[in-house]
Every structure is written in structure tokens, then in C-alpha cells.
Amino acid sequence: MHRALVDALARDLAAASFTSGGVLALVGADADAALTRMVAQPARRAALRQPGPLATLLRAFWLGDAVTVQEMADALPALGVDGAVALGIAEHRGESVMPLVAIRPYAYRDALGAGEWWIASDLDELAGVWPLRPDHVLGVGGAARTLAALLPPVAAASALDLGTGCGVIALHLRRVAQRVVATDISERALRFTELTALLNGVDGIETRLGSLFEPVAGERFELIASNPPFVITPRAEGVPAYEYRDGGAAGDALMAAVVAGLHGHLAPDGHARLLGNWETLAGAAGLERMRGWCDGLDAWAIERDSLDPVRYAELWLRDGGTIPRDTEHDGLMDAWLDDFDARGVTAVGMGWLALHRPGAGGGVSLSRFERLGQAVQLEHAGAHLAGAFGDAAWLATLDDEALKREHLLTAEDVTEARHQLPGAAGPNVIELRQGGALARTLSVDTALAALVGACDGELSIGQLIGAIASLLEVDERILAADLLPRVRELVLTGFLRAVSD
Ligand SMILES: C[S@@+](CC[C@H](N)C(=O)[O-])C[C@H]1O[C@@H](n2cnc3c(N)ncnc32)[C@H](O)[C@@H]1O
Known part of the structure; x- marks a missing residue:
């Protein structure tokens, strides 16, 4: 990645006030809120009414619109249109310049305070890209925000982000860890993570290609986070596979493999935070099956929701853009329900998993697997969960x-x-x-x-x-x-x- 070009891009984004606050001020609260619901047109209308560098950056790199060469040149005075093309973030299309990536400001608040980054990812349905490509790299979604809030605010020498995507969790980990390894099976995802890190001037994030724990064989980390591709997907012909949500395993085997890998990769006294889905098979509740996976680790699993197989299939068909009136809907629904029937799945739990490896000589003092459905102020969750492992160890004495x-x-x-x-x-x-x-x-x-x-x-x-x-x-x-x-x-x-x- 060409550092000088990325630095020029960062200067241009900052000069145009391409920040969450800048965009809010430009488009107003209603249009800004609509963006979070993946509705672009109100923000587009506001941007077109108030042309200038900020409006151009919003239209191009948030909404995915083509802009004129002059508009892009005015919005990127340091990088220039040629620089944007050389960096691979835009290309010429006739008289226009077409964005090739999304770059969106992302504001966060965690236990260490508030901040903001620009996150680079693939353009998505908000930018009119549909259907998503199978190797689509996600921007920041609700799941990433949740995982970020669950991270323990404790200093770590080393951290691992497994399945890093655009790199947002790696950036969060770097706030507490001296070095971060960010892995993915997607080469494209790693390029986005590198761009995101450079753009925000964040060093100390090393990207590695490979599946699950392969790229970190023999290494241990004080902190491991993963928003893994946990979506339970039938392994049947004609079912679309998306790298960002489906790890290619049957049922919840990918989830089990991630937890199994933690045993060999968490340092003593190390913490892990995961998001996931888990199946209730006839007679074996999902939370109880997970208890078996976590043997030997302190564990606190929190099931936030549980869906019956039909509602689960509906959720992910809709996420993939298939709705009941589409011709392929019934065939895909059959594939999902056949898959659940074959394993005797009666429900799928969705939630959070906080794990801790006991320190040298210590034993497991926390093993809690519970359903907890109420609304939670996420900003308190990370510190609370981290403290609970210490409290459990103290109570055990x-x-x-x-x-x-x-x-x-x-x-x-x-x-x-x-x-x-x-x-x-x-x-x-x-x-x-x-x-x-x-x-x-x-x-x-x-x-x-x-x-x-x-x-x-x-x-x-x-x-x-x-x-x-x-x-x-x-x-x-x-x-x-x-x-x-x-x-x-x-x-x-x-x-x-x-x-x-
Ligand atoms: C749900 S996305 C999470 C991305 C990002 N960490 C976030 O929270 O927004 C899952 C990521 O895992 C990656 N992935 C899929 N299968 C994988 C595997 N077997 N090993 C490692 N990463 C994988 C996908 O490419 C994708 O980037």
C-alpha cells in the first residue's frame, strides 16, 4: 500500500470535515439516521443541495455515487484524481469518476473514551451494490459495534482479531494491545484492514491470511476477539455462500472450532470475546452444548435471542436479499429447513461469549450460561464482564x-x-x-x-x-x-x- 497516497487521502478527508459530525451537520438528523437504516436518498438530496468537498466525499465514498472529475479533484486536492485511481479507490468511467470502495467515518465510545476512524470496506446495498459479491467485505455493522463494546478495557501485550474483515475490531484491540494480529481467509479483507489502519495512522496491526487459527499456529495472545462467520447455512447446491457470514462448516461447527482453538491460543489470564449462534438439538440446549466446548476456561455466555428454525431461515434469507415473493425463496427455505431437520435443530441461540483462561495454577471459577434478553447499555458491558472474571476468582477464595x-x-x-x-x-x-x-x-x-x-x-x-x-x-x-x-x-x-x- 502506498503510504504517501494514503496520507494524502487522510489529509483530504480531514480538511473536508468528512467526520460523523460533519456529515450530520450537512444532511441533518433525519437523513443521517436514515443512513444507519441503509436508506441513502435523504442524505443524497441534502448533499446535492449543498455541493462542496464534503458533499462529494459523502456521495462518492458513502453512497457509492459517480461524481464529476472536477468534483472529485476539488474534494481530494492533496491526493488528486490520479492518486485515487492509483490507490484503487476510484476509477474513471467516461466523464465521471466512480468510487470503488466505501470509506465511512465511524464514531465510537468505549471504556477508554470517545474517538473516530475512517473505515474502508466494500460498497454495499446502501451504495446500490446488490447482490453482494460472495467475497464482500463488510463495513461496520451492529455486530461489530457490539463486539467492540464487549472488549475488556485491560492492557495487553498482544491481541488477535480472527476474521478481521475491514479491520474495525483490530483497531479497537490496538487501543489496549501493544500489537495486534488480524487474520482472515480473504486477501481482499486484509487489504481493507491495511488501508483502514494506514488511513487512521494506526501502527502495530499485522495482517495474516489463513483459516481460523492456522496463521497463528503455536502463538498465544492475551486478548482474542472474533465476530466469526457464524451464520448456520445449509451445505446444499444453489445456496449462496457469503464469506462474511458463513464459514463453510455444517451447523454451528465453526463456532465450536473457534472456541476449541482458544484453548491453545489464549495466554494464561488471557481474555476472549466472541459473537455467535448456537443450535439447540433435540434434547440438548444450545447454551448447554456450549458449556461442553468451554471446558477448562472461565466462561460467561449470554444468549440475547433465540429463534425457531423458520424465523432463523427467514432472517438470513432476507439478509441475503431473498424475500418470499422471489422465485428462489421457497427452494432456499427448503434447503434451510431440511438442514435443520436433518440435525434435529429446534432453535438457534444468538449472543455473546466471554471467556478467560485461568492464570498459572488457577482453576475455573466462572461457568455461567444464561439467557438475558433485556436492553443493555453496551458501553458498560465490556468493563463489567472483564471485572466479573476477577470477582469470580475472588469469590472462589x-x-x-x-x-x-x-x-x-x-x-x-x-x-x-x-x-x-x-x-x-x-x-x-x-x-x-x-x-x-x-x-x-x-x-x-x-x-x-x-x-x-x-x-x-x-x-x-x-x-x-x-x-x-x-x-x-x-x-x-x-x-x-x-x-x-x-x-x-x-x-x-x-x-x-x-x-x-
Ligand atoms: C462477520 S465478518 C466480521 C468482520 C469484522 N471483524 C467485523 O466485526 O465487522 C467475518 C469475517 O471472517 C472471515 N472469515 C470467513 N471464514 C473464515 C475462516 N475460516 N477463518 C478466518 N476468517 C474467516 C470473513 O472473510 C469475514 O471477514
Whole structure:
């Protein structure tokens, strides 16, 4: 990649204010929001009404429109039209210049703060490209944003992004890791990752071609992230295969292979974060099957949704652009449902997998596989999950007597809601609610509500249980046996924390 040309491009993009804020100011909030829904025309109309370098860059590299040679020359004064052609991001078409790639500003906020990058990828349906090519390289989508938010905000010497695509996760990893290896089976994806990294002046990202863990044989990483091609796809003639979503395996075998590879590639005390889909086969729930894959690692799997086979097939047929009135729809639906029938699949779970390799000499202290459907403020998720592995290891060192000696604090984002039937003497339902972490709402009884309400670090858990037992006139040992497991759960889920945290 020609560094001088990429530097010139970056200067031009910056000079034109080709940023999320710049585009928002140009097209207005409604048209900007429409872009996230893959609707281009409102932004195009606004750009055409206000010609200039920013409008040209938006039309060309976001919406995929041809622009005049003069417009492109004005928008890229440092790079020039010839430079854009030499870089492979545009080509001449008669009197016009046609963009060949998408370059879009991407604003993010993670635990380390806010920032913005330009992300290079293939032009897509927003840019009128349809159907997508089988080796289409995705831009930043909802899945990448989710994975970015799940990353642990902990410093790492080395990180791996498996299936890097346009490289957005590799850029996020580089914020905490000294060096990043970004792999893909797609040579084109690696070129986009290199362009994206250079464009943003980010060094320390090494690209490697190959399937799954082949390119990193024998290497271990402190941090591994992957938004793998997890879409369960029938291996049947005539079913389109897209590299970006389908890893070519049967069922969820690709997912299992990624998790299996983590055992040999995570450094001690290393973390991995994955997105994925997992099948429930007759009699074996998807989350429980995954528990088997994760043996030997600390694991927290969170199933955000579960679809029956028909809805799953509909989702991915639609993603591939096939809708019920299309001629090929019924044949493809047959292929998907035959595939699910053959394996006895009754549901497909979709969600997040956070894994941690215990440090030297340590054993597994967290093995949690749960369904969690509520809306979550993603910006809190990464730090919360990372902290939970430490909390689980800490809790594992405490027997109940030791836990009683601990002083805990109620987390700052916890509120209590009491619901009472009209005329009732006391609350019928008490709920604890989190603003951060994973935004849980927990129904609790009076004793646990009293304990959480009193956790200001002053008294130990044992002293609090003693006081509550005498207040409620119940046996202290029975109350302790009831409350202590729930105190552990509240620490793990972020309602309570150690004074020293
Ligand atoms: C869902 S995309 C994720 C891209 C990017 N990391 C993101 O989050 O937007 C999956 C990526 O995995 C790549 N891929 C497909 N099969 C692979 C394999 N067997 N080994 C490594 N990467 C693979 C695809 O080319 C694609 O870039």
C-alpha cells in the first residue's frame, strides 16, 4: 500500500470535515439516521443541495455515487484524481469518476473514551451494490459495534482479531494491545484492514491470511476477539455462500472450532470475546452444548435471542436479499429447513461469549450460561464482564465465613423500586435495578433489600446479617444460609462490590 497516497487521502478527508459530525451537520438528523437504516436518498438530496468537498466525499465514498472529475479533484486536492485511481479507490468511467470502495467515518465510545476512524470496506446495498459479491467485505455493522463494546478495557501485550474483515475490531484491540494480529481467509479483507489502519495512522496491526487459527499456529495472545462467520447455512447446491457470514462448516461447527482453538491460543489470564449462534438439538440446549466446548476456561455466555428454525431461515434469507415473493425463496427455505431437520435443530441461540483462561495454577471459577434478553447499555458491558472474571476468582477464595467478614458497597448505579397494592401494609414487590452493567432487574425479599440498602462499607456482611436477623426476628444462621449465595450472585452481577474495587 502506498503510504504517501494514503496520507494524502487522510489529509483530504480531514480538511473536508468528512467526520460523523460533519456529515450530520450537512444532511441533518433525519437523513443521517436514515443512513444507519441503509436508506441513502435523504442524505443524497441534502448533499446535492449543498455541493462542496464534503458533499462529494459523502456521495462518492458513502453512497457509492459517480461524481464529476472536477468534483472529485476539488474534494481530494492533496491526493488528486490520479492518486485515487492509483490507490484503487476510484476509477474513471467516461466523464465521471466512480468510487470503488466505501470509506465511512465511524464514531465510537468505549471504556477508554470517545474517538473516530475512517473505515474502508466494500460498497454495499446502501451504495446500490446488490447482490453482494460472495467475497464482500463488510463495513461496520451492529455486530461489530457490539463486539467492540464487549472488549475488556485491560492492557495487553498482544491481541488477535480472527476474521478481521475491514479491520474495525483490530483497531479497537490496538487501543489496549501493544500489537495486534488480524487474520482472515480473504486477501481482499486484509487489504481493507491495511488501508483502514494506514488511513487512521494506526501502527502495530499485522495482517495474516489463513483459516481460523492456522496463521497463528503455536502463538498465544492475551486478548482474542472474533465476530466469526457464524451464520448456520445449509451445505446444499444453489445456496449462496457469503464469506462474511458463513464459514463453510455444517451447523454451528465453526463456532465450536473457534472456541476449541482458544484453548491453545489464549495466554494464561488471557481474555476472549466472541459473537455467535448456537443450535439447540433435540434434547440438548444450545447454551448447554456450549458449556461442553468451554471446558477448562472461565466462561460467561449470554444468549440475547433465540429463534425457531423458520424465523432463523427467514432472517438470513432476507439478509441475503431473498424475500418470499422471489422465485428462489421457497427452494432456499427448503434447503434451510431440511438442514435443520436433518440435525434435529429446534432453535438457534444468538449472543455473546466471554471467556478467560485461568492464570498459572488457577482453576475455573466462572461457568455461567444464561439467557438475558433485556436492553443493555453496551458501553458498560465490556468493563463489567472483564471485572466479573476477577470477582469470580475472588469469590472462589472466600468460604462463607470469610465472605461474612467482607465489607461491601452497593454499586452507584443501583436503585430500588417498591411496588405496593393499594392499601397494603408493606411492599408486595421490591426490585433492585441496575443502570449500568447488564441492566438487570432483580426481585428481592425484604431481607436482601435491607442488606443491599445497608452495604455502605461500614459493617461487615456478617454484622449486617446479624442486625437484619434480629430486626426480622428470624434465626441468624438460617438467614445467612439464605443470603450468602445471593450476595455472591449480586457481586458477580455488579450490584455489590468490594470496598477495595
Ligand atoms: C462477520 S465478518 C466480521 C468482520 C469484522 N471483524 C467485523 O466485526 O465487522 C467475518 C469475517 O471472517 C472471515 N472469515 C470467513 N471464514 C473464515 C475462516 N475460516 N477463518 C478466518 N476468517 C474467516 C470473513 O472473510 C469475514 O471477514
